[in-house]
Amino acid sequence: MGNRHPRSNALSLATALVLGACAFAPAYAGGKANLASLEDGSRSFGRFVVTYRSGTAPRRDAAALERSLGNAASALGLNTLQRLRRTATGSDVVVSPRPLSRAEATALLHTIAADPNVESVENDMRMVPYWTPNDSRFREQFGFGSGAGGIRATTAWDVARGAGTVVAVIDTGIASHSDLNGNLVGGYDFISALSGAEAQQFGAFFIAADGNARDANPADPGDWNDNPNACRTGNSSWHGTHVAGTVAAVTNNAKGVAGTAPAAKVVPVRVLGRCGGFSSDIADAITWASGGAVPGVPANPNPADVINMSLGGSAPGACPQSYKNAIVGAAQRGSIVVVAAGNDDANASTAVNSDGQPVGYTMTNCGTVISVGATTSSGGRSSFSNFGPGVDIAAPGSGILSTVNNGLRGPTTEAYKAYDGTSMATPHVAGVAALVQSVARTPLTQEQMRTLLKNTARPFPVSPGAKPIGAGIVNADAAVKAAKAL
Ligand SMILES: [Ca+2]
Ligand SMILES: [Ca+2]
Ligand SMILES: [Ca+2]
Known part of the structure; x- marks a missing residue:
């Protein structure tokens, strides 16, 4: 139950972005690229989560996905973007061949988001435990x-x-x-x-x-x-x-x-x-x-x-x-x-x-x-x-x-x-x-x-x-x- 509201919010946001796509391409790309996800305290970036729209070729087909990632990689001068795995909800975890600066990661998010098949792309944000020790006193x-x-x-x-x-x-x-x-x-x-x-x-x-x-x-x-x-x-x-x-x-x-x-x-x-x-x-x-x-x-x-x-x-x-x-x-x-x-x-x-x-x-x-x-x-x-x-x-x-x-x-x-x-x-x-x-x-x-x-x-x-x-x-x-x- 806890996931329902965030998920439905994300879906309606994606729908709104898709509707606006044709008229405002740059804004569209920027909106799909979750730049705020770069604010996780990291100094370099190398791991991203890409979500292709349901029914698109990269979502269905590994070769199409590789082509899409390859295009984004070469646009940035990277050899490749390697797909690690698909998450339970259908997103793909991808890694860059080297650590990227914030500026490079920003460019990568924009480039991947420019693919019309992409629903969203974001940094695989690093979470931290809010650790409070359990010592009795x-x-x-x-x-x-x-x-x-x-x-x-x-x-x-x-x-x-x-x-x-x-x-x-x-x-x-x-x-x-x-x-x-x-x-x-x-x-x-x-x-x-x-x-x-x-x-x-x-x-x-x-x-x-x-x-x-x-x-x-x-x-x-x-x-x-x-x-x-x-x-x-x-x-x-x-x-x-x-x-x-x-x-x-x-x-x-x-x-x-x-x-x-x-x-x-x-x-x-x-x-x-x-x-x-x-x-x-x-x-x-x-x-x-x-x-x-x-x-x-x-x-x-x-x-x-x-x-x-x-x-x-x-x-x-x-x-x-x-x-x-x-x-x-x-x-x-x-x-x-x-x-x-x-x-x-x-x-x-x-x-x-x-x-x-x-x-x-x-x-x-x-x-x-x-x-x-x-x-x-x-x-x-x-x-x-x-x-x-x-x-x-x-x-x-x-x-x-x-x-x-x-x-x-x-x-x-x-x-x-x-x-x-x-x-x-x-x-x-x-x-x-x-x-x-x-x-x-x-x-x-x-x-x-x-x-x-x-x-x-x-x-x-x-x-x-x-x-x-x-x-x-x-x-x-x-x-x-x-x-x-x-
Ligand atoms: Ca103790
Ligand atoms: Ca002694
Ligand atoms: Ca002694």
């Missing part, structure tokens, strides 16, 4: 939607899902989670042993908490601390598992959450343990994640297209030279480095250190990185988000639901929890960068990516006022479409 993930605070991922996913890309998450490691494990590949644990007086006071593996120094297993043993002499006490955070889930949780599995780049793979790189982690370990992790050589560590078989660093200094401080060097190397190897602006409601570019020097925050002050501020579900600046001229772009960072573990110390059962932080905003942008790289004809450089993400960002629905957090909220849909058009 997807409705709670405002960050992916098209509301005031959303990054428009739901529409971007009709164009790109990050297939073929790798995102390294340099963080606390990873807890096993059935809504994440399927998208993990490789990984490494870069947390070194303590030495000297620290080792004597706390134990050599106090930070590592997994009983050894660097090793090939990036599993997160928990980063709880109950020693107030070491750092603030608290339960395990499962921070890396949360961040990784926002990048690429297993999506459309009717369970839990979706990820920003559902078809990307995540390499978990462990650098943060109990009370944090050393810059020297983190610098090596950046080098390794991007495919560079680190002495004593096997090469990363999955070099990162994008590196997510939801970490930074706990107070203003100059960027360590080891980071700058590692980041320059990572960029040269083609990894896009995305970092968190920080959660101190401070200027990430000019905040002063204990000596009164305006040094800003590490990682924002580390050169070519893309720095991410946080926004709420209504698109306003999250009250904790660092800000300033070094912050490039913003993404959802308040109330972000993702994968974690229930363990207060070591891992127990898997769970989902909502966290706040620029740490949660950053993987949205890293995920969008993966979406972009998955459709770009040539992978974008760090600077090209920054420019594209900023140019396509959505203006803030709520102005951040005197605390700027970049060009706008990252717009996955606009970014992937711009990348495809490059």
